[in-house]
Amino acid sequence: MSPDLERALDRISRVRGVRGSMYVAADDGIVVARLLMETVNGKAVAALAASLARKVEGAAAATGAGRVRFLQMDAADGTLLIAPAPRDLLVVTLADPRVNVGLCRFEMMRAAEAAA
Amino acid sequence: MTTTVVEPWTKRPLTGYVAQSSARLVVVMTPAGQVLAQHGFARAVDLMGVAALGAAIIASSGALADLVGEATFGALFHAGQRHGIHLAACHMPRGSLVILTVFGRETSIGLVEFFFDEFAAALRAAAPADRERGPVLAENFEAELGQSLASLFGR
Numbered sequence: 001m002s003p004d005l006e007r008a009l010d011r012i013s014r015v016r017g018v019r020g021s022m023y024v025a026a027d028d029g030i031v032v033a034r035l036l037m038e039t040v041n042g043k044a045v046a047a048l049a050a051s052l053a054r055k056v057e058g059a060a061a062a063t064g065a066g067r068v069r070f071l072q073m074d075a076a077d078g079t080l081l082i083a084p085a086p087r088d089l090l091v092v093t094l095a096d097p098r099v100n101v102g103l104c105r106f107e108m109m110r111a112a113e114a115a116a
Numbered sequence: 117m118t119t120t121v122v123e124p125w126t127k128r129p130l131t132g133y134v135a136q137s138s139a140r141l142v143v144v145m146t147p148a149g150q151v152l153a154q155h156g157f158a159r160a161v162d163l164m165g166v167a168a169l170g171a172a173i174i175a176s177s178g179a180l181a182d183l184v185g186e187a188t189f190g191a192l193f194h195a196g197q198r199h200g201i202h203l204a205a206c207h208m209p210r211g212s213l214v215i216l217t218v219f220g221r222e223t224s225i226g227l228v229e230f231f232f233d234e235f236a237a238a239l240r241a242a243a244p245a246d247r248e249r250g251p252v253l254a255e256n257f258e259a260e261l262g263q264s265l266a267s268l269f270g271r
Contacts, residue, residue, distance in 0.1 A: 028195070029226020043233075047226030054224075 002033070008111035009035040012091075015107060017099035019078070023115060024050050024090045032089060040094055045080075049092040053082050070105060081105065085112035121153035122264045129238035130155060137231040140199070141218035143167050144239075147174060147205070151264065152213065160265050170203055170216040191232070193225050202228045206236040208243050 005023060012021040013035050020036030022045070029050030036042050053071060060068050071082040074097065081093040081104055091111045093104055119134065121127045126144055134142055134155045141156035143163065149171035157163040173192065181189045191204035202217040202225060215235070219228050 024226075027224060029224035030229070043226070044230050047224065047230040050224055051227055 004114045005033045005111075006035070008091075008107075008114040009033060012093055012104065012107045012111060015095070015100060015103050017096035018104065019094045019096065020045075021091065021093040021108070021111070022046055023085065023111075024092050026050055026053060026084070026088045026090050036094075045092065045094055049080060049082055050090060052080075053084070053090055070108075072101060081108060083108040083112050086116040089115050091115070118158070119153070119155040123152045125242045125244060126153040126239065129235055129242055132238060133231055133235035136234070137217065137219065137228045138223040139217045139219045139228065141166070141216075143170060143216045145171060145214050145216070147171055147212055147214055156218075166216060171214055173203055174205060174214045191229060193229075195225070200225055200228075202232065204232060204236075206239055208240055209245075210243065213239065 009021050009023070012018055020034065020040045020042070022034040022036065022042060023032040024030065024046040025032055027050075029047040031042050031046045034042050034046075052073070053068070056071055057068050060066060068084060071080075073080040073082075077097065079095045079097055079099055079101065081095065081101065083091045083105070085091050089112075091108045093108055095104060119127065119131055121130065130142060130144060130153050133139065139155070142154065143151060143157075143166055144153040145151045145167045149164075149167045151163060151167050154163055157166075177189050177192060181187065188205070191202055193203075194201045198220060200219050202219070203214070205212045205214055215232070217228055217232065219225075
């Protein structure tokens with residue numbers, strides 16, 4: 001993993017409640033770089049997050065909302081956060097439901113910049 | 117789109133895999149290219165060609181793995197403009213099967229690979245217990261091949 005990407009993922013993982021974060025290829029849904037807790041199935045999260053991001057992009061385009069900048073999915077047992085990044089990548093973070101989303105988003109935006 | 121099978125135990129895992137992965141074409145075959153189940157093919161000639169080529173790719177990548185000191189390679193993936201293919205072996209109690217998946221832009225290699233793992237596990241769970249297989253005899257070969265094609269294409 002490139003040191004810049006590694007540092008960016010490390011910063012996200014320092015946010016309390018984060019279970020893991022990854023760079024995912026947006027078109028392919030495969031993991032490019034990751035820093036995950038052992039219990040997280042990175043392959044599954046990457047594939048499903050990329051699929052979700054693509055569907056939301058389609059919905060945003062269809063409604064004239066423009067480019068998607070950030071995606072947040074709150075569920076009973078976890079939160080999935082997705083930020084588009086340059087080079088057709090996504091920054092994907094899986095966290096506890098009570099995670100500080102603002103701080104996560106800030107670090108994820110920095111991670112997206114690191115991929116440029 | 118039609119799903120047809122020669123081995124009935126492959127049908128439920130295959131239909132589940134197709135529904136989940138949004139694959140367009142799927143072939144389940146032996147490493148020799150004998151088709152056990154398929155989804156999405158309308159013509160026998162296309163299916164037989166794809167099966168033969170898929171089996172050949174798996175055989176040559178196995179030989180390449182051997183040359184570089186690997187026991188086996190994982191899945192092969194080729195991306196095109198409109199279609200991608202995923203080709204992988206699935207290890208079963210009675211030997212390996214080869215599974216070729218063709219998918220379009222409506223899904224992704226990540227999803228196909230994720231659901232492929234579940235498909236392989238479902239096939240292993242559904243496979244009948246090990247049994248003695250009779251030798252393939254020249255006099256039966258033509259009839260068995262014809263029977264397989266009839267099962268797959270109903271003619």
